[in-house]
Amino acid sequence: MIEFDRVTKSYTRRGAGRAGSVDALQEVSLSIGESEIFGVVGESGSGKSTLLRMVNALEMPSYGAVTVNGVNLASLRPAARRAQRRRIGMVFQQFNLLANKTVVANVGLPLSLHQRRGGFCTRVGGSDAPASGTADRAREMLDFVNMGAHASKHPAQLSGGEKQRVAIARALVNEPDILLCDEPTSSLDSQHTDEVMATLLRVREEMGTSILLVSHELEVIRGACDRAAILESGRLTGIAEIAQLQAREKFDSYSERARKYLEGGQE
Numbered sequence: 001m002i003e004f005d006r007v008t009k010s011y012t013r014r015g016a017g018r019a020g021s022v023d024a025l026q027e028v029s030l031s032i033g034e035s036e037i038f039g040v041v042g043e044s045g046s047g048k049s050t051l052l053r054m055v056n057a058l059e060m061p062s063y064g065a066v067t068v069n070g071v072n073l074a075s076l077r078p079a080a081r082r083a084q085r086r087r088i089g090m091v092f093q094q095f096n097l098l099a100n101k102t103v104v105a106n107v108g109l110p111l112s113l114h115q116r117r118g119g120f121c122t123r124v125g126g127s128d129a130p131a132s133g134t135a136d137r138a139r140e141m142l143d144f145v146n147m148g149a150h151a152s153k154h155p156a157q158l159s160g161g162e163k164q165r166v167a168i169a170r171a172l173v174n175e176p177d178i179l180l181c182d183e184p185t186s187s188l189d190s191q192h193t194d195e196v197m198a199t200l201l202r203v204r205e206e207m208g209t210s211i212l213l214v215s216h217e218l219e220v221i222r223g224a225c226d227r228a229a230i231l232e233s234g235r236l237t238g239i240a241e242i243a244q245l246q247a248r249e250k251f252d253s254y255s256e257r258a259r260k261y262l263e264g265g266q267e
Ligand SMILES: Nc1ncnc2c1ncn2[C@@H]1O[C@H](COP(=O)(O)OP(=O)(O)OP(=O)(O)O)[C@@H](O)[C@H]1O
Pocket: 011, 012, 013, 022, 023, 024, 042, 043, 044, 045, 046, 047, 048, 049, 050, 051
């Protein structure tokens, strides 16, 4: 589904004393399968975000190729690249929700933007409310992340974990095949981290979405991922195979743990 074939990414540095180029990734080859949750770990500056941003062509390789669903991203013209990007959702550490829009309007935004680009405007009279089809789809995704009751609130009225679940709903609204998550739990406490991770596991289980998860929190990677790439100074120095099915249950909510315990006799 996602292939990196000897990918090198060099950035040009400008400015006094730091001019020159830096290889953010060096000859990285890896392959990520359908419905896989694949982690990326490494120290600050090791190239994690660069790797993630190459999957939706926000960065292009200097050498080598990134292939998604059999398509070499470098071969795409701008319109095809934008269409490809819509098949990929993205979740950020700082949620990136629009403060002046309601939760449901935030989630519907990618659909509204897409429809407007397609030549028809879904907003009526410049109101904040998304058009009904868009709103229905946004509500469906909010229900999926258990945020349906918060649809008409604004982001400032939500906890960090709730904001991130809204951001996940927004990333899923276009039914992406791939979800890219850049440090999605780094600004959350442990309870909210577990809620967000439980949501991501359900995304994979119920929608079959492949998830690429960058995190410096090894516990999160160990609990959620099938495999994880280890980056050091832009080089791939190993891929850890993680078979921690038990650990995944740690992200279950209290009620889910209670249900499993009461029905199956396990904690
Ligand atoms: N747009 C850019 N221009 C120049 N250099 C860049 C650019 N983006 C990243 N770099 C450099 O590339 C290297 C890898 O950066 P990257 O952000 O991918 O690392 P990271 O592992 O995600 O780091 P962090 O955990 O701190 O976010 C770093 O040396 C960084 O300074």
